[in-house]
Amino acid sequence: MHQQHGAALVVVLSLLTLSLMLGLSGYQSALVDERLAGNYRAATEAQMGAEHAVSAAWGEGGENLTAGHFSASIGLDALESTNWATFSGISQAGPCQGNVRCRYRYVREGGSYYVVGMGAVTGGNQVVASSLPVVARVEFREIPNPSFTRGLLSAGHITVTGNSTLTPALNEDGSINSNVVHANGLVSISVPANQRGYITSGADRKVEVPLPGTRPTGENMSQCTGASPPDYCYKRYDPTIYDEYRNRPGVIRSCNINLNTLPHGSTVFCEGNLSVGSGSVEGKQLTLVATGDVSMSGSTTTSGPGAAEIGLFVVAGGNINFSGSTDNYGVFWAGGHVSQSGTSRLHGSIVAGSYIQSSGGIRFTSINRVTNRDAYIETEPRIVSWR
Incomplete structure (x- = not known):
């Protein structure tokens, strides 16, 4: 009878250990999911910031945009391969607020015109997430000056x-x-x-x-x-x-x-x-x-x-x-x-x-x-x- 009580204790302890391990595993999985959700949200907000920057650069119907806004000093390929830190130093600030940052730049390559925007989410002095460049190609109707x-x-x-x-x-x-x-x-x-x-x-x-x-x-x-x-x-x-x-x-x-x-x-x-x-x-x-x-x-x-x-x-x-x-x-x-x-x-x-x-x-x-x-x-x- 005493031997059966000892076996039951071992079984109970094993079940408790297994439950604890499952709980810890579930908690860690939840933490990972939370981080992934946070990163996904930050990345999404950064990408939305880039689109917001392009929209701001375009303006209300583009009516105030002229070919003179666009610069040929840096190419489109170079901008598309740059990171947020570099882009921030060669672009104009967009209208994003809070911990979302966004910037844009006007680019001209020959007779082609582009608006390039990028966004980022910051926490303190750190960049939590940054977007890929968003590029809008612009065409103008030509008339004699x-x-x-x-x-x-x-x-x-x-x-x-x-x-x-x-x-x-x-x-x-x-x-x-x-x-x-x-x-x-x-x-x-x-x-x-x-x-x-x-x-x-x-x-x-x-x-x-x-x-x-x-x-x-x-x-x-x-x-x-x-x-x-x-x-x-x-x-x-x-x-x-x-x-x-x-x-x-x-x-x-x-x-x-x-x-x-x-x-x-x-x-x-x-x-x-x-x-x-x-x-x-x-x-x-x-x-x-x-x-x-x-x-x-x-x-x-x-x-x-x-x-x-x-x-x-x-x-x-x-x-x-x-x-x-x-x-x-x-x-x-x-x-x-x-x-x-x-x-x-x-x-x-x-x-x-x-x-x-x-x-x-x-x-x-x-x-x-x-x-x-x-x-x-x-x-x-x-x-x-x-x-």
Whole structure:
């Protein structure tokens, strides 16, 4: 009888030990599940933070987003392979709150635009979880830059000696585009009475003039807050405009070229002053860019059906100077002045940062059929993919 009681005690103790072991195992499993659930929640919150950052960068319908927001200084592949610590140092803070952090960056690769976002959950000074990058690809509808379709546009004055004629461009609906000549300063040009309505000056209104290059020294921007700011307050310079052309695949790096020798689709980039010989731009789209001055010697002619289109786009951080009596077809964009010696004929447009001056009369035809895509701007953005 006593032996049976001893056996029962052993059985009970064994059952208690087994129960204890099962309980401990279940407790440890519960702790692991809790940690896994916490990590999953943190990872989910981090990923949601990344999406929140992209949504904030996009804004309300993307209506305030422009191509100028996007930078080509770092590639998309590099961003997608980075970690949260690195991304935090090269991006903008998003709207996340509490222990959720989120940031975003605008990226441009060639003609492609991306918004990249990342999120993280922190506890104290530690990162509990971080997201994978969320990437939204953005496309813009391209339209000719309105500054290049209005005609002669100067942030300073326009002075043309001799008699001139103005022929306005037509809008898409066939109506006349009356914006042919405008200067934020004074305009001195002699045209027939029926063409004076095509001319406006700073006395009528002042407009913002976008320009390549850097602002000249001596323009005191503190004067721009007064009731009557100087004309230079209406200039907006973009020194990064050269980056795309400088690094464009197939770019011709030269500071002395002849238009006849350039094939269709050529981009010429000069780090300094560019000298351009005359030639035909018939049916060709050519882009000439210089960080300094551009000297145009001779005509940039075209004929036939090509006369109704503008394929030449010239960008100068400094001045553009035409020599002699010439016929020129193109869009000419100068951070400084544009000057012409002798009677000239111009089909296209001129945008200048200081003044436009011609020592002879000018027969100007404003043409809005610009075919060179470099003279276009991106507008009306839309998200085309999200990953």
